Structures are given as C-alpha cells and as structure tokens.
C-alpha cells in the first residue's frame with residue numbers, strides 16, 4: 001500500500017527501487033495534484049497498472065478532476081484552472097486521462113483487510129473524503145481498513161484502521177505499508193530530491209499505453 005503520492009515522482013522512483021518486481025502494489029489514491037511532476041507520476045503509476053503490478057485507487061483529488069472535466073458549464077473553467085493537474089497537463093492532455101481516471105476503483109479488498117482512500121461510511125461504502133466520523137465509529141466489521149488522505153507524521157496503526165499517508169508533498173515522507181507483515185518503508189518527499197523527471201517524461205510517454213490491455217490485476221487479490 002502506498003500513500004498519497006501527489007505528484008512526487010522522485011520519491012516514488014526511490015520507493016519503487018526498494019521493492020522487487022514481483023511486489024504487488026496498491027496506490028491508495030491522490031496520485032495527482034500538488035507535487036512538481038504530476039504527469040510523470042501518473043504515467044509511471046499507470047505503467048505499473050498496465051503491467052499488472054499495481055492497483056491505482058481513486059482519491060478525492062482524482063474524483064474532483066473527473067467531476068470538473070465532466071461538467072460542461074462555465075463555472076467549471078475556474079474550477080479546472082485551480083487544479084494543479086489540469087494546469088500542468090493542459091486541457092487536451094487532461095481530457096485524454098478522463099477515461100483512465102474514471103476506471104479507477106474505489107476500494108481494494110484482500111483477505112482480512114481492505115484499502116480505500118479515506119474510509120467507509122455507515123453502510124460500508126467508500127467515502128473519499130471522510131475523516132472523524134469514520135475514525136470514531138468504525139468497529140472493524142469489514143476487517144482492518146488501510147487509508148491515506150489525512151497526513152500524519154508517521155504511519156499510524158490503530159485497532160481497526162491503519163493510516164499510511166505521511167505527507168510526501170508537504171515535507172514529510174512517502175510511505176509504503178505491507179498489511180501482511182506490518183512493515184513500513186519510507187523515502188523522503190520530493191522537496192529534498194534532485195529533479196530528473198523532465199528527462200524521464202518523454203521516455204514514459206513513448207512506452208506507456210493509454211488503455212489497459214492486461215487483465216492481470218486480479219492476481220493482486222492474493223495476499224503477498
């Protein structure tokens with residue numbers, strides 16, 4: 001499980017170097033916005049999805065971009081221009097991503113634990129922005145829930161909830177958490193790293209397909 005990447009491409013590259021190519025990854029949403037290299041980050045994560053190595057869950061930031069791209073009135077122009085991803089990609093490229101973003105799942109279910117961006121509502125449905133009411137009321141009935149969305153100084157393991165976002169784009173770390181082993185791996189957020197994303201982005205554009213052609217993510221249903 002990997003917390004909010006938020007365009008921190010360098011951090012994600014460093015984190016991925018830690019894992020063997022057989023590692024099965026789940027991005028817990030909010031891959032986009034805020035950070036310095038959003039398109040490169042999206043392409044890198046999408047490449048992993050296409051190879052069957054990763055699941056990219058939808059976060060509130062992906063949902064907001066989808067909503068604004070789909071709404072077809074003047075108010076949304078201003079909303080779109082306030083979205084970092086839209087400003088970095090431009091209108092045409094952002095709209096090219098719409099189909100891929102709309103295909104992102106809201107929840108990932110494994111054996112004894114599930115993952116979603118922020119939490120579950122009272123009916124057990126994923127809510128991409130929920131905070132206190134989930135933390136206070138969730139009784140573990142759907143298993144342990146791994147969430148991101150709310151940055152913490154460190155990964156927090158609570159009785160029924162694990163919070164894995166450590167604010168990579170705010171000067172914190174980018175964290176990965178393995179629910180089976182309870183292990184945490186962290187790298188620095190992008191603000192401390194040398195930038196090499198601009199050279200990588202053209203290479204990524206050439207090799208990353210726009211549509212997902214494999215059906216292999218089902219292998220991720222098995223715990224690692």
Ligand SMILES: [Mn+2]
Pocket residue numbers: 004030059060061117148149150
């Ligand atoms: Mn979020």
